[in-house]
Amino acid sequence: MFKKDITPGAKSKVKSSTQRGIRAKVLEEYPLLEPHIEAILPKKEQLDVIKLPDRVALYTLGTTPLFFQHMDDAIMPHLTVVHRYPDAFHRLRIDRGAIRFVLSGASLMVPGLTSAGGRLPDDDEDEEERYGEDELEAGTVVVIEAEGKETACMVGVLKMGTAEMKKVKKGQACEAGHYLGDGLWGLSLG
Amino acid sequence: MASETNPKQVSYCGVCSLPPEYCEFGGTVKKCEDWLKEHQPALHKKLYSQETIEQNLSALSIDAQKRAEKDAQKKAAKAAASEAKEAETRATSKILIKRIERNKRKYVTAVQGLEAFGLDNKKVAKDFGKKFATGSSVTKVPGGGEEITVQGDLSDDICDYLVETYKDIPEDNVDCIEEKKKKPTPAIG
Numbered sequence: 001m002f003k004k005d006i007t008p009g010a011k012s013k014v015k016s017s018t019q020r021g022i023r024a025k026v027l028e029e030y031p032l033l034e035p036h037i038e039a040i041l042p043k044k045e046q047l048d049v050i051k052l053p054d055r056v057a058l059y060t061l062g063t064t065p066l067f068f069q070h071m072d073d074a075i076m077p078h079l080t081v082v083h084r085y086p087d088a089f090h091r092l093r094i095d096r097g098a099i100r101f102v103l104s105g106a107s108l109m110v111p112g113l114t115s116a117g118g119r120l121p122d123d124d125e126d127e128e129e130r131y132g133e134d135e136l137e138a139g140t141v142v143v144i145e146a147e148g149k150e151t152a153c154m155v156g157v158l159k160m161g162t163a164e165m166k167k168v169k170k171g172q173a174c175e176a177g178h179y180l181g182d183g184l185w186g187l188s189l190g
Numbered sequence: 191m192a193s194e195t196n197p198k199q200v201s202y203c204g205v206c207s208l209p210p211e212y213c214e215f216g217g218t219v220k221k222c223e224d225w226l227k228e229h230q231p232a233l234h235k236k237l238y239s240q241e242t243i244e245q246n247l248s249a250l251s252i253d254a255q256k257r258a259e260k261d262a263q264k265k266a267a268k269a270a271a272s273e274a275k276e277a278e279t280r281a282t283s284k285i286l287i288k289r290i291e292r293n294k295r296k297y298v299t300a301v302q303g304l305e306a307f308g309l310d311n312k313k314v315a316k317d318f319g320k321k322f323a324t325g326s327s328v329t330k331v332p333g334g335g336e337e338i339t340v341q342g343d344l345s346d347d348i349c350d351y352l353v354e355t356y357k358d359i360p361e362d363n364v365d366c367i368e369e370k371k372k373k374p375t376p377a378i379g
């Protein structure tokens with residue numbers, strides 16, 4: 001989605017009614033952010049929206065990027081938000097070998113998740129249930145963590161349900177999303 | 191999935207901007223490591239310990255290791271090449287500061303060529319405005335490109351300011367010139 005460097009477009013203030021709507025949408029998509037929502041999207045502070053190429057809107061608070069949305073698709077968190085509240089999102093884990101592909105903007109493939117180093121929900125190796133118990137449907141926004149790393153490297157939308165991934169063990173797992181070092185990550189808002 | 195109450199603090203690498211644990215996948219690992227050692231010695235010790243390195247290696251098959259290594263070398267070479275190129279553009283690029291006479295004794299100062307030094311015209315224009323308490327804006331140049339137009343005769347001040355503020359700009363690469371109002375071509379008689 002942001003494989004190329006981005007030149008940000010016009011920045012404008014978000015109307016307060018729209019701001020309430022964004023807050024509601026964020027909570028609907030990520031209910032576990034509820035205890036933190038006031039810290040992330042304070043009611044009294046002015047949210048800005050920046051137009052990015054390909055009809056993506058980026059919501060920012062001052063110079064902090066928060067969420068982005070392509071047209072009317074699901075609203076998605078910027079990776080710095082994910083890093084601050086890692087357990088508020090559905091997450092999966094890729095094996096070490098897949099990291100460099102994800103960081104170069106390649107689509108995330110299923111074998112990176114189903115291999116020994118990868119993690120899907122309800123994984124026997126996952127004793128703390130970091131990756132949840134319930135299978136996820138295609139279309140779910142997921143955060144991608146990596147074997148041996150503490151912080152997430154990508155956020156994207158599942159192209160295939162996790163139950164199916166376990167069965168077929170191949171194919172594309174995620175739609176292109178936002179990854180560490182991409183154009184959105186490198187965007188300077190200062 | 192228990193929810194932690196406090197936001198987690200994640201620090202980012204001062205060289206490549208990624209969380210330091212991901213530096214190894216970029217093309218500037220050596221620089222990243224030096225930066226981390228200086229700024230976050232504890233994390234440096236953890237991430238670059240023998241143990242971590244061995245653990246990382248054992249997670250990959252020999253084949254995948256080789257491919258990853260080749261890939262890393264390519265990336266490093268690419269990063270080095272683009273850095274060298276950037277340094278070269280910097281060395282050969284000129285910043286042009288022009289004093290332009292608008293009306294009698296009224297001047298504007300135009301500044302061109304800041305982009306080659308990685309500067310953003312819009313931001314610098316704002317800084318000029320604040321620093322010299324004057325009007326300063328980015329204007330398009332006929333034939334493509336941009337320049338900053340500052341109200342007033344500030345050539346020398348701007349030259350000093352640029353060289354002092356941005357260490358990457360050598361003084362020799364800044365030229366000040368004067369653009370006289372075009373005189374009407376004398377009639378041949």
Ligand SMILES: [Zn+2]
Nearest residue numbers: 203206213222
């Ligand atoms: Zn780094």
